[in-house]
Amino acid sequence: xxxxxxxxxxxxxxxxxxxxxxxxxxxxxxxxxxxxxxxxxxxxxxxxxxxxxxxxxxxxxxxxxxxxxxxxxxxxxxxxxxxxxxxxxxxxxxxxxxxxxxxxxxxxxxxxxxxxxxxxxxxxxxxxxxxxxxxxxxxxxxxxxxxxxxxxxxxxxxxxxxxxxxxxxxxxxxxxxxxxxxxxxxxxxxxxxxxxxxxxxxxxxxxxxxxxxxxxxxxxxxxxxxxxxxxxxxxxxxxxxxxxxxxxxxxxxxxxxxxxxxxxxxxxxxxxxxxxxxxxxxxxxx
Amino acid sequence: xxxxxxxxxxxxxxxxxxxxxxxxxxxxxxxxxxxxxxxxxxxxxxxxxxxxxxxxxxxxxxxxxxxxxxxxxxxxxxxxxxxxxxxxxxxxxxxxxxxxxxxxxxxxxxxxxxxxxxxxxxxxxxxxxxxxxxxxxxxxxxxxxxxxxxxxxxxxxxxxx
Numbered sequence: 001x002x003x004x005x006x007x008x009x010x011x012x013x014x015x016x017x018x019x020x021x022x023x024x025x026x027x028x029x030x031x032x033x034x035x036x037x038x039x040x041x042x043x044x045x046x047x048x049x050x051x052x053x054x055x056x057x058x059x060x061x062x063x064x065x066x067x068x069x070x071x072x073x074x075x076x077x078x079x080x081x082x083x084x085x086x087x088x089x090x091x092x093x094x095x096x097x098x099x100x101x102x103x104x105x106x107x108x109x110x111x112x113x114x115x116x117x118x119x120x121x122x123x124x125x126x127x128x129x130x131x132x133x134x135x136x137x138x139x140x141x142x143x144x145x146x147x148x149x150x151x152x153x154x155x156x157x158x159x160x161x162x163x164x165x166x167x168x169x170x171x172x173x174x175x176x177x178x179x180x181x182x183x184x185x186x187x188x189x190x191x192x193x194x195x196x197x198x199x200x201x202x203x204x205x206x207x208x209x210x211x212x213x214x215x216x217x218x219x220x221x222x223x224x225x226x227x228x229x230x231x232x233x234x235x236x237x238x239x240x241x242x243x244x245x246x247x248x249x250x251x252x253x254x255x256x257x258x259x260x261x262x263x264x265x266x267x268x269x270x271x272x273x274x275x276x277x278x279x280x281x282x283x284x285x286x
Numbered sequence: 287x288x289x290x291x292x293x294x295x296x297x298x299x300x301x302x303x304x305x306x307x308x309x310x311x312x313x314x315x316x317x318x319x320x321x322x323x324x325x326x327x328x329x330x331x332x333x334x335x336x337x338x339x340x341x342x343x344x345x346x347x348x349x350x351x352x353x354x355x356x357x358x359x360x361x362x363x364x365x366x367x368x369x370x371x372x373x374x375x376x377x378x379x380x381x382x383x384x385x386x387x388x389x390x391x392x393x394x395x396x397x398x399x400x401x402x403x404x405x406x407x408x409x410x411x412x413x414x415x416x417x418x419x420x421x422x423x424x425x426x427x428x429x430x431x432x433x434x435x436x437x438x439x440x441x442x443x444x445x446x447x
Contacts (some may be wrong), residue, residue: 086356086376111356112379137447140348140380166379180380184328184371210355 006105023203031189039132041068041248043241051117052106052124057270059109060179061127062188069127070244071190072237075119080200081105082192084112084179089273089281091209094258098204105273110190112179114167120196122233124240126186133247138187140180147178147189153243159230167210168193172214195227195236235260236256317346317440320411324427325436326387328369331411340386342415343375343406348375351377354406355397359416364392366419368426373407375406388418388426431443 046054053075057162061069081093089105091093092114098105104118126147130138136146148163155161159170168176168191176193188231202220213221227236244250323331333340348354353392356376365387366372374381396415399405406414421427431439
């Protein structure tokens with residue numbers, strides 16, 4: 001799949017045109033920065049963007065952009081399984097069912113576990129320069145702790161929200177899973193929130209060997225819960241943007257057009273696994 | 287988890303050490319830094335012996351990353367460039383790039399790490415080595431930190447956060 005080149009326009013009230021690309025050499029205008037003491041973060045909002053496309057955008061921004069980004073994708077149209085970088089299909093998936101029902105499987109560029117995402121999943125991603133947040137060490141646990149403090153503002157007074165090991169929970173029921181990637185100069189922290197989910201889809205996932213202690217060997221349906229039981233979609237997204245705005249100066253990007261670029265230097269590692277790979281994994285028990 | 291980082295930086299500042307107590311949330315307070323190695327600001331170490339340089343990540347790095355569950359390494363025969371990534375480690379929910387402190391040709395890769403990634407935590411300077419390289423520019427080693435400089439670097443980094 002070709003890499004995405006995006007032509008992005010700020011909202012009308014900004015009255016400014018920007019072009020972002022990584023390496024194709026097309027024109028880039030450097031925006032004026034308004035110094036009010038907060039670091040600038042570009043906010044991109046999508047609805048129903050395919051998850052592979054979202055991950056490609058994120059991976060490219062992490063590797064090639066020097067700016068801070070927040071990406072919110074309100075649902076993804078097609079149910080898709082997304083494994084972490086080291087995920088082993090035979091350990092994590094009911095491969096026979098996955099192949100029978102032709103459920104797409106992606107290996108993403110960040111660490112962490114396996115999820116099955118669909119229109120009921122809301123994605124929130126932060127991509128930051130290491131200096132963006134004062135006093136934050138660019139390691140997994142401090143970044144996780146920082147993110148939970150942001151979401152504590154979103155869920156203040158709602159449910160019994162906290163970060164439990166590396167999951168967002170109400171009580172001891174998980175509704176948000178996290179994953180990260182840390183480079184020399186930047187990091188990404190992205191979350192998939194279970195605003196709603198289809199019970200039938202959970203049948204494609206095995207109980208993972210590596211599970212948090214608080215899971216206590218519970219099956220999927222006893223372990224997870226739905227964010228919709230606590231908050232509407234629009235309220236969650238609005239409050240998330242509001243919380244991010246307490247630490248960053250947010251600037252909205254509207255994605256105008258997407259063009260496939262056949263010749264760029266960056267190739268994302270995130271990709272679909274082929275049927276052949278899944279079949280081979282099933283045979284080899286990997 | 288922020289408590290671990292605070293405790294580590296405070297103990298380092300006070301030059302204290304404490305025994306690790308797995309049943310508490312506090313980690314070891316004192317990261318090991320070995321004499322005779324060279325260190326990069328991105329927390330990799332180099333051991334130069336004759337025409338071969340061995341590279342891995344430091345005790346400070348493995349402690350801050352947490353339990354390593356997966357290691358991505360290049361193939362022998364490839365090359366590395368100073369300051370550029372050559373692989374990654376996965377810990378907790380994160381992949382973290384590992385950068386080469388020097389340039390050169392990869393002559394050996396630690397294949398034990400595919401089955402035992404935790405060697406990086408248990409033995410970051412010995413059994414947890416990652417790649418062996420034939421340096422192409424030995425003078426690059428001179429720009430790296432020695433043990434005392436790196437110890438101070440880690441203390442300052444932890445104290446500032």
